[in-house]
Structure formats: structure tokens, C-alpha cells
Amino acid sequence: MEEKRRCPGCGAVFQGFDENLPGYLVPGKNPDDGVLCKRCFQMKHYGVYRKALLADPGIQKDIRAHALGAAALFLVLDVSRPEISLPDLDWAESMKKPVFVIANKIDLLEPWTTRKEVLQWLSxxxxxxxxxxxLVSAQNRGDMAELRRHIEETFDAGDRLLFAGAANVGKSTLLGALLKNEMPTVSRLPGTTVGxxxxxMANGPILVDAPGLKGEDPFVPVLCxxxxxxxxxKKVFQSSIEVLKTGQTVFWGGLAQLIVADAGERGWVRLGIFAPDSVTIHRTREERIDGLMKEHAGELLVPPCRKCAxxxxxxxWREEQFQIHPEEDLVVPGIGWVALYSGACTAKLRAPAFVKGVRRPWLIPSPARRQQGKKKN
Known part of the structure; x- marks a missing residue:
């Protein structure tokens, strides 16, 4: 049976019946010499994004089938939001293959912590x-050279290495850097790879790029x-340190709010607020939440856009209540987190019901702790 030809950018089987689906080949184009499907071409050259969501059970079934002949599995995670990817580690290890974790986008955390500390935290x-x-940044040539060397020295030229993980952790960017070409379609849109x-590799094994899993990112099925x-x-992870009193609130755009319900006897807490640079961080009081959401979600408070708002x-929507202790983070999966740097408090997370907050140990220590570490060194 002749093998079906696939788009080298996203892995979709080429087709000519629906231009709105992945794999559509413009009439007159031959699926040779690195020709991309229409969707990949528009994302790569025009920044036109189209979702093509696949069901996780189907993706996992394909990954398991390919894992049978793989020498190892590389689970790629976004180190700035590991909660999206960590649940995938359980089924990755269940395949009885050597599993390596590639923690991508380490450059986003380096303004506040060290690679050594992140490595220990992840372990x-x-x-x-x-x-x-x-630990790598796909944008760092030195990191990619070191990862390439590690792969070439560890595996034989005929080995297949399966790269899997959550959507939008940077797998395609990583593979493009390893291959030293722009063949995998790269975008900031989760779900770009569909097959x-x-x-x-020029002097190494075969790298297999799997579609990103969507199940642990609560916003993928909902937002445009x-x-x-x-x-x-886009470039950096933003951070600010805020002193909040009981009743004060922090917005992550129009997607979620953290409310300090009880700041204890002292009456205030010091929090580190972390989020992607495109997310509006806005501080206000609890009684203003409904009015601000009604008037400014999709405008002042972004994301979401107006249509998604x-x-x-x-x-x-619901409110979850958490007791946050010193040296803990409260994570809003898919968006960002708060780190409790001083005090102890009861906090309420207000968000769509499909979002569930997660407590964890500090990913980034307090500024005071960081200064102590520098003095010791």
C-alpha cells in the first residue's frame, strides 16, 4: 500500500476537498520538495492562525503505536507552566521506554532563578x-548544540525518538532548531501539529513530532x-510584587481573579504575580470585579478578545478557596501564578468552572531568598 503523503509542517495528510481543514493542497501544487499545506503556509508567512483540535485519546493511541518502535520518549514541557504537561508523565512512563524530560523556555525564568534551582525543583x-x-531554550543556539550533541552521542543513527507533550510547549520550535531548518510549522497557536x-537529523536518529495534547490546558477548547x-x-514572562490587604484583588486579564479573603492578623500579604507579557495584570478591590468584567473584559482586560469575552x-464561573502558606504558589493553569512571599492568607480564585487552581512549592523564590543565595555564592 502506498504511504499517504503528509504536510511536512504539521503532519496532516494532504487533501484537496476542503481548504479550511489541515492538509489542503492548493490545486497545481505537488506534494514534493517541502511543499506546505495551505494552513501551514498561511501561519508561517502571514500569521493567520486556524485551530485544528484533535481528541487526546486519538493522539495518545497514535503515540502508543509509534512508541513500540521508539528507542526513547522525550516529554517536552513548558517550564513556565509545568502543570499543563506533568500529568502526561504518567502515561509516558507506562510505555516502558526510556523517558527524558526536556524543560523548554528556561529563558523565561532566568531573570529570577537559576537553572540549578529549576532542575532540582523539577526533579x-x-x-x-x-x-x-x-533544561533548554529553543531560542538559544548553545542549548540546542548541547541537546543535539547529547542525542547524537546517546542514540544510533537508525533510532526513532518520539517527542510528545502538551500543545504549545515549543516542540516544533525545538525540533526545527535541532534539525537546523524551518520544516516543522511553528506558531504560538496550540494544536499546530496534527499528525x-x-x-x-543530519548525523543522528529520526525525530518523530507528535501532536500536542490539549486535555490539561483548560483554555484550548474555549478561546480563539x-x-x-x-x-x-511573546518575549518575556512578566512579574510584579504586590502588597495586598483583605478584600483586594488581582486580575489576569478577563480570565481569572485572585481575591485575598483573609490576610491574617497583620492584615496584608506580599505576593509575586507572574503571567505572560500579553496578559493584563490589574489590581483592584473585590467589589469592583463584576463591574470591571462587564465593562472592560476584552478591552482593558485582555485576553480575552471581545468575542471570547x-x-x-x-x-x-466559580470561586475556589485556598489556604496559601509561605513558600507556596497558587497556579492558574494556562495563565500564570501567584507566589506568597510574606504572610499567610486565605485566597479565593474566581475563574470559569473548567479552571482548577493548583498549589505547589515555590518555583521562583522570594527576592529576599534570592539575595541570600547570591551572598552565599
């Missing part, structure tokens, strides 16, 4: 040995492509 959180965790695609892209940092208004 403690995952139970994966530090030797099997690789398993193989690429051969532009709003989803806004949740992926209207869609979110039809969703059920």
Missing part, C-alpha cells in the same frame, strides 16, 4: 532523576487562536 516534583531532565511527522497565542509569552460570560 523533586516529577521523581525523574536530574540526569534525565534537560505524527518524522524528520531525520489569537487569545490562545496571547497566553504564550462574550463566550466566557455564558460559561459557569
Amino acid at each position: 523533586e516534583r516529577t521523581g525523574v532523576r536530574q540526569e534525565q531532565i534537560l 505524527l511527522t518524522e524528520y531525520r 487562536p489569537d487569545c490562545l497565542a496571547a497566553l504564550s509569552p 462574550a463566550k466566557l460570560q455564558t460559561q459557569s
Whole structure:
């Protein structure tokens, strides 16, 4: 049976019946010499994003089938939002193959912490040995050269290495840097890759790019492509330190709010607020939440855009209550987190019902702790 020809950018089987679906080949084009489907061409050259969401069970089935012949599995995660990817580690390890964790986008955290500290944090959180965790930035040539060397020295030229992980963790960017070409279609839109695609390294094994899993990112099924892209940092991760009293609130755009319900006897807490650079961070009081959401979601408070803001208004919203202790973060999956740097408090997370807050140990220590560490060094 002749193997179906696939778009080298996203892995979709070429087709000529629907230009709105992945894999559409413009009439007159031949699927040779790196020709891209219409969707990939528009994303790569014009920044026109189109979602093509796949069901996770189908993706996992394909990954399991390819894993049978793989020498190892590389789970790629976005180190600035690891909660999106960490649940995938369980089923990755269930395939009985060597598993390596590539923690991408480490450059987003380097203004506030060190690679050594992040490596230790990830190892403690995952139970994966530090030797099997690789911290990289796909934008850093030195990191990519070191990762390329590691792969070439560890695996044979005929080995297949399966790269998997959540949507929009940077797999395609990573593979493009390893291959030293622009063949995988790269965008800030989750769900760009829609089929398993193989690429051969010049002096190494075959790299298999799997579609990103969507299940752990609560906003992927709901927001439009532009709003989803806004949740992926353009250049940096923003951070601010805020002193909040009981009743004061922090907005992450129009997507979620953190309310200090009880700041204890002292009456205030010091929080570190972290979010992608496209997300509006706005501080106010609890009684102003409804008015601001009604008047400014999609305008002052972005993301979402106006259309997604209207869609979110039809969703059920809820408040989760958390006891946050010193040296803990409260994560809003898919958006950002707050770090409790001083005091102890009861906080309420107000967000759409499909968003569930997560407590974890500090990812980024307090400024005072960082200064102590510098003095010790």
C-alpha cells in the first residue's frame, strides 16, 4: 500500500476537498520538495492562525503505536507552566521506554532563578532523576548544540525518538532548531501539529513530532487562536510584587481573579504575580470585579478578545478557596501564578468552572531568598 503523503509542517495528510481543514493542497501544487499545506503556509508567512483540535485519546493511541518502535520518549514541557504537561508523565512512563524530560523556555525564568534551582525543583516534583531532565531554550543556539550533541552521542543513527507533550510547549520550535531548518510549522497557536511527522537529523536518529495534547490546558477548547497565542509569552514572562490587604484583588486579564479573603492578623500579604507579557495584570478591590468584567473584559482586560469575552460570560464561573502558606504558589493553569512571599492568607480564585487552581512549592523564590543565595555564592 502506498504511504499517504503528509504536510511536512504539521503532519496532516494532504487533501484537496476542503481548504479550511489541515492538509489542503492548493490545486497545481505537488506534494514534493517541502511543499506546505495551505494552513501551514498561511501561519508561517502571514500569521493567520486556524485551530485544528484533535481528541487526546486519538493522539495518545497514535503515540502508543509509534512508541513500540521508539528507542526513547522525550516529554517536552513548558517550564513556565509545568502543570499543563506533568500529568502526561504518567502515561509516558507506562510505555516502558526510556523517558527524558526536556524543560523548554528556561529563558523565561532566568531573570529570577537559576537553572540549578529549576532542575532540582523539577526533579523533586516529577521523581525523574536530574540526569534525565534537560533544561533548554529553543531560542538559544548553545542549548540546542548541547541537546543535539547529547542525542547524537546517546542514540544510533537508525533510532526513532518520539517527542510528545502538551500543545504549545515549543516542540516544533525545538525540533526545527535541532534539525537546523524551518520544516516543522511553528506558531504560538496550540494544536499546530496534527499528525505524527518524522524528520531525520543530519548525523543522528529520526525525530518523530507528535501532536500536542490539549486535555490539561483548560483554555484550548474555549478561546480563539489569537487569545490562545496571547497566553504564550511573546518575549518575556512578566512579574510584579504586590502588597495586598483583605478584600483586594488581582486580575489576569478577563480570565481569572485572585481575591485575598483573609490576610491574617497583620492584615496584608506580599505576593509575586507572574503571567505572560500579553496578559493584563490589574489590581483592584473585590467589589469592583463584576463591574470591571462587564465593562472592560476584552478591552482593558485582555485576553480575552471581545468575542471570547462574550463566550466566557455564558460559561459557569466559580470561586475556589485556598489556604496559601509561605513558600507556596497558587497556579492558574494556562495563565500564570501567584507566589506568597510574606504572610499567610486565605485566597479565593474566581475563574470559569473548567479552571482548577493548583498549589505547589515555590518555583521562583522570594527576592529576599534570592539575595541570600547570591551572598552565599
